[in-house]
Amino acid sequence: MLVRMLELRSIRKSFARRGSVDRLVAVDGLSLAVGRGEVFGLLGPNGAGKSTTIGMAMGLVTPEAGEVLYAGLGSPSEAAVRGRLGVAPQSLAIYDDLTGMENLVHFARLYGLRGGSLTSAVSAALEAVGLADRAGDLARTYSGGMKRRLNLAAAIVHNPDVVLLDEPTAGVDPQSRDAILGMVRRLSSEGVTVVYTTHYMEEAQRLCDRIGIIDHGRLLALGTVDELVALHGGETLVRITRAGGAAEQVIRTTDPVAALRSAMERSPPIDGVRIERPDLESVFLSLTGRTLRD
């Protein structure tokens, strides 16, 4: 059963718009709960309200309505609660004029680390993101992917209970991405709760225990990947081509095995088969009527 770690209760945030009296509602009464040790994915297209939601979860943005609660800790508006959180903002937040090491030492100090535990925490974090060999170089000399990994290391250097990552894999190559995903999995195995935003659904599908799909600041669906697909993914497509060059046959079914079996009983003989199982993309499409990355 889910042991709640983070709970968002009907949170709402809107912004004033230039030259308009109407406000832009970025997050619109969002509620969800994240379990302890869970990797929770917040999935949505650009402008869906992911960053604003994370911003409220990390105590940077004050909700206009509703509240954010960490079990046993309280609201992130309290400094002590923020001390248990690790945060990697979407836009890089590192000092270009400091080395990777100096950056992490500075951030670790903000969280109260001193002396030997600081030194070991910093080297552990550098190790975790694969920057140990570049630790002495100025951050301005890092590549984009390295900066992103340093940004991430700053979120975990103080061994937080909850890690909030806002698009940690944006703009990194497959190798860096694998390193980052591996790190998230390791955190999760150590019992750290991870909330993670992305609009890469393969990533969410691979990594997340549960996923919340949001658009226009509202939660559209919530569950494990399988649950979401079963509930919103619709039917599996079985595409069959037969000998003799007839047109492709497309069967929509919830039971592709049975559909294939009955198709094989008919002639002409089957030449090729493609089974398209619904995925998060289809879930999103069926929920919003548009694809995730448009």
Place this chain on the structure above:
Amino acid sequence: MGVLAIAMNDIRLLLRDKAAAFFTFLFPLLFAMFFTFVFRGGGGGGGAMKVAVLDEDGTRGSARLVSEIEADSALKARRVADSLEGRNLVRRGEVTALIIVPRGFSEAADSMFTGGQIPLEAVVDPSRGAEAAMLTGKLTELAFRQMSSAFTDRSRMQEMLEGSRRRLATVAPEGEPGREAFTKFLDGADALSQELSRRSGDESTNDATSSDTAAFNPVNVKVSTLAIDKTGKPRSSADFAFPQGIAWGLMGSVVGFASSIASERRRGTLVRLAISPLTRGQILAGKALGCFVTCVLVQVLLLAVAMAMGSQVGSWPMLALAVFCAAAGFVGMAMGLAPFADSEEGAAGIARAVPMVLAMIGGGTIPLAFMPPFFETLSSASPFKWAIVAVEGGLWRGFTLREMLVPCGILLGVGAVCFAIGVRRLRWE
């Protein structure tokens, strides 16, 4: 077409950046208006140099000069009872100079035609040499005006001529040709005076008279700077230059601090600080502490160099107090400026403009005496001015703790107000 597009876009971006737009359009306007005020103020109704006046002579003549000084629009005079009181006012920087009408003033004035020089003394604040020159001119002019008015004041003229005749009698033996000539001259002057007073009704004391008579110089204004050492030996010029330098150094730290907040905001690290377990108050306290330490270091560095160049510290505790309060006041100011340095460009604009304005109204560039009264009032709130006063107070003005309270109190007060404004207005994202 492309060229036009670039031009239009640049202008639009400039207008969007409030600080940049301000410094491009509004600031030069204010600047021009400021100078208009300054130059207009230089003539009539402008700011006045603060002076103390001591009448040691105690005669009708000296009283007349004192009231002329008091009436003069270029001077703002207050009477003092003795030299010590006057010197203390100069030392504390409350007045620019002490004017002394010395004993024997009237007597000398009365025997003016026989070569006696009218003595006047001025004890000037050593850090305000520029204004001393103006004071000499002013006093000469006032003394002249007295003399020229004497020509049309029959009784005064007679008094003066009588004095000159008596003096002539004592200095030159009868029958000497020079004496004969002078006696004739005095008679002539007598006749002239008679004639002038007959045609009275004229307001004869205009400036033309004084400039016509400026060819000979019967007024002797003896200007000395206030010696503050017990030994009375001359002070090092570093004493005056370095407190000014300190104020500029403080301004530098302030600008650095304001732009550091702007650049942390742009880099996103301000957000990271905001979500750390520190309260916003603690973050600002940390930033302020960094600025404070810089401010102290700047001052220590400059004072060390000043001492190497010959300055001697009057009072270490008072100097330490001054350094502390100046640093604290400027930290407050930095905090107050931070919200207005939205971008690093904005901070750069502030870096150029604010020190200039503050220095000007604080007496750093243009002597306050040349400014309209409005700016003098404004300068009383300028940390620039009070930092200089406080540091000078500890360095060579020999301030007591009580005298220190004014500049230090103002520095801390202005700092606290600015700090509060800055904290309330600061944007974190």
